[in-house]
Amino acid sequence: MWAVRHCFSLVAVAALTLGLGGNFPPGAALAENALSSASRIEAVYRVDLGSFNLGTFRFTAAFHGDDYEMRGEGRFTILQGLIYEWRGVTASTGRVTSAGPEPAMYALSYSDGGKKTEQLRMTFGSHAVTQVQIFPDKMRNPHDIPVTKEQLEGVVDPMSGAFLTAHSANPNGDLNVCNQTLAVFDGKQRFDLVLTPKRVVSVQRTTPVGYAGPAVICQVKFIPIAGYQPDNPGIQLMSQTNEIEVWLIPVRSTILYVPYRIVLPTPVGYGSALVTSIQVAGPSRASAEP
Numbered sequence: 001m002w003a004v005r006h007c008f009s010l011v012a013v014a015a016l017t018l019g020l021g022g023n024f025p026p027g028a029a030l031a032e033n034a035l036s037s038a039s040r041i042e043a044v045y046r047v048d049l050g051s052f053n054l055g056t057f058r059f060t061a062a063f064h065g066d067d068y069e070m071r072g073e074g075r076f077t078i079l080q081g082l083i084y085e086w087r088g089v090t091a092s093t094g095r096v097t098s099a100g101p102e103p104a105m106y107a108l109s110y111s112d113g114g115k116k117t118e119q120l121r122m123t124f125g126s127h128a129v130t131q132v133q134i135f136p137d138k139m140r141n142p143h144d145i146p147v148t149k150e151q152l153e154g155v156v157d158p159m160s161g162a163f164l165t166a167h168s169a170n171p172n173g174d175l176n177v178c179n180q181t182l183a184v185f186d187g188k189q190r191f192d193l194v195l196t197p198k199r200v201v202s203v204q205r206t207t208p209v210g211y212a213g214p215a216v217i218c219q220v221k222f223i224p225i226a227g228y229q230p231d232n233p234g235i236q237l238m239s240q241t242n243e244i245e246v247w248l249i250p251v252r253s254t255i256l257y258v259p260y261r262i263v264l265p266t267p268v269g270y271g272s273a274l275v276t277s278i279q280v281a282g283p284s285r286a287s288a289e290p
Contacts, residue, residue: 089108090108107119157187167255175200178198195220198218199217200214222239258278261273
């Protein structure tokens, strides 16, 4: 189901719609300036499609000096799997620098109710994608717009772009985190995400380990570049709509902003993801306050 997979990607990626901001402080390592008080971030997202609650996506990021390891896991079902079931795991590793994240590896593995499985692994080097492995290896559709080598330079994987690129020293909701374009490659599709600022709102805590505070709302424009079929109805809808939104929230004691809420239209209704739990762990403490 196209919509279910892209709801998963949206959170892991945050789909495709997240994680942008201004430049890092000149000559400073992101690990030192943005993550000095955060060695681990854990978040849980509730994912809905139309009137159905599909399940949850669990995200974990661990930082060791300049190196990062991220993992996301989701299980989505409709009517407890009687109609549909989808499981997926995604991971990303690399290092954070003054120029932004430098991915080393990205992986995605999923099972469509036991009927269809796929494993994807992508590696990076010299600021470009160096290898993509997909199992089972299927012949690409001849109607796909081919991805060129030049289009794989200067890109980030979905997870690195979603969680390691939005940043501001202003913890009160900085609309400047919405002024950016991100080049993304997910192992199959190459696309740009163009963010523009909408407004700053205040959100209330809905769970004991949830979030309360300012949130920046960004409008997102999805621009397909290559690796897709022009007549794909899902791609057409995503590229033509102006209704994609991402809400970004500041992580306390850092300059990072991370996804709080994501909304996008799909061929079968609106898809959304909302943080229900977010915790930040430092060298000697843990806090439910992002």
